[in-house]
Amino acid sequence: MNELLRRMLFLPPQSSSVALKIDQLHYAVILTTLLGSLLVGLAAAYFLLRYHHRAAPADVPASAMAGSGLPRSVELGAAAFLLAVFVGFWVVGFRQLVELETPPPNALPIQAVAKQWMWSFAYPNGRGSKGVLYVPAGHPVRLSMISRDVIHSFFVPEFRVKKDVVPGRVTELWFEALAPGNYAAYCTEYCGEGHSTMRAQVVALSDAEYGLALERLPPLELDVAGPVYREPAVAGLAPREQLSLAAMGERVATERGCMRCHTPDGSPHIGPSWVGMYGSLVTLADGQQLLADAAYLTESMMDPRARLRQGFQPVMPSYQGLLSAPEVGALLEYLRTLAYRPSALPPAPLSPAGSPGIQLPSAADTRGSSYQEEAP
């Protein structure tokens, strides 16, 4: 039945965990409306035949003007039934929407960047791919999407998921591919002359293959304009050293000077600490409370004065145009890893905040080494 209807409606195969449910609602709505229009058509034909001769109004039998001729209770029952059917569609659809908007907590986070006219993806292990999104089959994946230029939209027809990608905001979408395979993804928001070429391939792999595929991907390139990344000068780090996305975010924060005002250890400075910020409720200067989600945090970097945090001065500069989209993605991932509660804080670090390369060894570590003698 599903297969027949799917082919009749020219729908692609259902390849994600939500696709079948979405189609079933689609079938129910289509079949109900088809049946309804069929009944209306039949009734119209019947009345055309029954009353086709021209008659003066007086000739029309009074019974034809007086409703359906059915008992009132039947009429009311039919109306209530129709209403219930459509409210039912709405309830089912709303529950599906909530499901589509709520990524499972164990979903694998992947960052997607849209630009005219291509898609690129960044994985938690710090690798990146362009035009091909690698996902594990049978596992939920959460895509956090940003745009570098205009509005795009990510659409995988076989998964029945679609979400706009809006500059200056982070939008999220999740899906779970049911089986390994290749699935086409399209940009479905007209975005310029190359729009029709803005496609991507979603490649779902089995668990074993997935790990290998990710390892084979090239390291993510953060296209930072300055000289910092061309010649990574941090002592002990080889050029092109492999970093996780969060570690890259930590570096971006250090290089971009965020740590002059923010701390990764829970103590407020010129700006609020980043510990426990991601996903928390923050209070704005006007007393309003707001969820510090990826979208709000991105806005805070691009337009810090739009919504000011209570108890802080409007001194943060705007980073609009200064941070590239992958850098924003890396920063957000870093903020996410700092989202633990302040009560669970480790003791304040001795090293200057935000200098990951410098760690003062504890006494036990230095025993027998010449470190202490050398230190001033």
Ligand SMILES: [Cu+2]
């Ligand atoms: Cu596009």
